[in-house]
Amino acid sequence: MRKNKILFLSLLFFSLWGIQNACFTQVITKGPYIAEPGRNSVTIRWESDINSPALVLFDKTSVLRKKSPAKIIGRQNKFYLYEAKLTGLYQDTKYFYTVKCGKTKSAVTYFKTMPSVTTPFSFIAMGDSRSNRDVFEKIIAQSIKLNPDLVISMGDLVAQGGSFDQWNSHFFKVAQKLINHVLFISTLGDHEGDGDNGNLFRYYFLPRMNTDSLWFSFDFGNAHFVSLDYRHPYEKKMIEWFKKDMEQTDAKWKFVFMHRPCYNLGGHRSTWGRDVWPALFTKYKIDIVFAGHSHQYERFFPVKPDNQPDSWPVTYITTGGAGAGLYEADTSDFLAKVESVHHLININISGDTLSLKTISESGFLIDKLSIIKKNGRYNDEYYSAVRSQEKLNVYTMFLKAISFSIDKIPLEEIPATSKIILKSDKFPDDIKFKIFLWHQSEINYIMEPVEGIIHKNEKLEISVNIFSKGKMTISNWGSIKPDLRLGAVFEISGIKYEITGGRIEYWPEESY
Template sequence: MKNSIPITLFLFFTILQLAGQTSDKIAFGPYIQQMSTKDATICWSTLEGEMTISGIEGEKDTIREYKQHKIHLANLKPDTEYVYDVLNDGSEEGKGKLRTYPDKSIPFNFVAIGDTRSRNNVHKRIIEQVGKLNPRFIVNSGDLVANGLSMRDWESFFKINKDFMTNTPYYPVLGNHEKDSPYYYDFFDLPNNERYYYFTVGDALFVVLDSEGLRTTIPAFTSEGMEDAYWEESGIEYLKKQKEWLEQVLELNREAGFVFIFQHTPLYSVKKSRVEESKKVRAFWGDIFSRYGVQVFLNGHDHHYHHAYDNGVHFITSAGAGAPLYDIDAVQPETLNYKKIEHFINVEVEQDEAVLHVFDIEGNEFDTIRVERRTIK
C-alpha cells in the first residue's frame, strides 16, 4: 500500500455563498472524474435556488437549480492514495479518498453496469454489491436516469451513488434516455469531447462511444414512412466522424494489452423488436472491432444479460441495473449465454488475461468470461 498523502482544497467562502439564500453545504458529491496517473478532477454541486411551475388545474411542482464546482488536481504520484476535502471546515461532508491509476501493468478490477434508470431500489442494491468489490472505477453504459432533462431523476441518481462516487471514478455513456441533456455535461467532467472519449489504466484501453449521435426529436409532421430515414440521416455525418476518431484511437493504442469498448446500443440483440436495428448498427461499424483486435464490446439498452461472440470479439449486453427487464425472444447464432436478470459485471484485469465475473443482484456469479491478453502485431 502506498503512503496516504492528504490534499486540502482551499476554497474562498465566496465560491459557496449562494446569493445569501442557501447554506454552503454540498448537494451532490463530492465525486471523482478525469482520473489518470498524475491528475484527477473533484466535482460537487451546491443548491443555487429553485423555481415553481403550476398547471391550470392547480398542480404545482418545485424544481431546484444547482451550481457545479470542480477543481483539477495535478502533479500527483501514480498508484497513490490521497485524501481530499472540498469544504475544509472540519466536517466529513466534503471529504473523500482517491487513488491515482498505475503507470505500469498491475492487476486491477473495474465494474460495468447499464441502464440504472428508473427502479431506484434495484439501482441502490446493485451499487451496494459493487461497493464491496472496491473497483478502481465503474462504467455505466447509458440510461443512467429515466429522463436526462428531469432534475428529480438526477437528484435520485446522486443520492444513490453518493458514498460510492466520493471514492471511485465514475464514467458514463450517453444513452437515449439522457436526451443529450445539458445536465449530463454539467455534472460530468469527461475526457476528449465528453460525448465519446477514451482513457487508459496500465496497458488497458477503454473507449466510450456515443451511439445516439446528434439526434433531435422527430417533428410532428414527419410521416411514419419517413421516421426511419429521419433517424438514420439526421446524424450520419457525426457518426462517421466518430468512426474515424475511433480508428485513429485504436491505431495509436495498438500496443494496449486489453481493449474494452462501451456504447449504449447493442450490435447483437436478442429482443425481437430490436434485431433489425442492431443489424444496422453492426453494418455501420463493419469489421473495425475485429480488425483492431478489440476483445470486449459492452453495451446496455436491452434490459437483460446477453453474451455473444463473433470473429474474436465478445459482445456483452449488460443492462440489468435498474430499468424494467425485457424478455428474450430472438436468440442469435452468435449467442453464448443470456438471462433475464438484474446484474453487474466485475472485470479483473491480470497480467495475462482479463476475467469477467457476472453477478446477480444478490452477489451470486452466474457467468464467467476469460479473455486473453492481446499479442502485439
C-alpha cells in the same frame, strides 16, 4: 411589562439571527464524485447551493495537509457545479480527501490514482440503472463490496435526461457511496439524449465537450477504453476519430462501450451501426464491446468473419440490468450466456489474463469467462468458441425484421399492413426462408405466411397483412394484448434456424 418587552425583542433577534444563519449554511447537494482519469491527477466535482470559496483538502493519510482550490464550472437551477483538479499525485496510490465549501465540509473519504500499465486492476460494467432505485441501490452495494478501480456505464442513468431533480433521485443520491471514491465514467444513453439532447449529462460528466458529439476515449492501466455516441452510428466525424484514436494506442486490452448494441437478440433487438462498426472492431482488435439499452444480460460467443480466417474475434456483451425493468431474453446458439436478470459485470485485468464474472443484484454468480492473450493471440479455448459473424448477421437480420411496430390496428375485415425488408448482408449462399404467425398468435390473429429465397447481395421487400379474430386491448405504451408475434424459419449453409420475433406493438404515425 418592560421586562417582557425586552425578553420578546431578544427572542425575536436571536430567532431572526438563527434563520439568517440557516439560510446561508452551504449544502453540498450532489457529490463529491470522482470525475476524470489521470495518471498523476484526479478531478473531483460537486454541486452546492451557494457561490463561495471552496477547496479540497487531501493527503496520503487522514491528516489532510494539502489543499487544491476549486472553481465553479457551471450553474443549473440556481445550483453551482464546483471542480477541483488535484495534480502532482503518485500513481497507483490511495489518498484521503474532504471537500470544503465555506464552513461546510464533506465527510472524509478516499480515492485511488490510476494504476500503472503493469499493475493489475478491476473495473465494473453496468447499464440502464434508471427508474428503479431499490434495484440500483443493491447494484451499488454489490459494487462497493467488489472494490473496483473503475466503473463504466452504458448510460440511461435517469429516465428523463432533462429533469434536474431526477439526476439527484435516480443517480447521485443512490450512487454516492461508490462514486465518491471510485472513478465512474458513463456513455450517453438515449434517456439522457432524448430528454435535453444530453445537455445535463454533458454538464455533470463531460463539461468541456460539445453536446452534439459526446464520444471520447481514455487509458486506464494497460487498457484503452472508447465510448461511442449512440446518436451517430454513421457519422463520418466519429468514424474517422475512432480510426485515428485506435491507431494511436498500443494498450494491451481494448474495450468499447456504448448505449445501443450492434448485436442483441432480446429486448430491442438492436442492430446499431451494423454496416460499419463490427468491421472496425475486428480491424482494430477490440477485445470486448459492451452495450446496454436492452434490459437483460447477453454474452455472445466471440465472432469473426468466415471470409477472413485470420481476423480478430470480438466478444459482444449486452449489460442493461442495473435497475430498469427487465426485458425477455432469447436463447440462441450464438449466445454463451443469456439471462433476464438485474446484474453487474466485474472484470479483473492482470497482465495477459482477463477474468470476467457477472454478478446478480443479490450477489449470485451468473456467468464467468477467462481470456488469456499472449503475443497478440488468444488462448486456444477462446478461439474454439468463435462463431461465424456472417451467420450471426443473417440471424439478427431476420430477428429484427420480424420484430416491428404497426401504425394501424388490425381489424377483422381491415388488416394492419407492414413492410418487411430482408437483406443477405453479403452472405455468399442463397437463404431460404418462411415468415409466419407465431403459433400462439394464430389463436387470435390471421396472416398468410410468406416464403422465398434471398440471393447474394439481394434486398427483398415483402408485405404482410395481419387481421384480428376478435377484441384486443392496447396500452398507453403501445402494447397489444393478446400478444401479436411473428416467427421465421430460414436455412443458412444447410443449417435450419427457427426464431420468434419480439412482441409487435402499436405506434400510430402521429406518435413518431
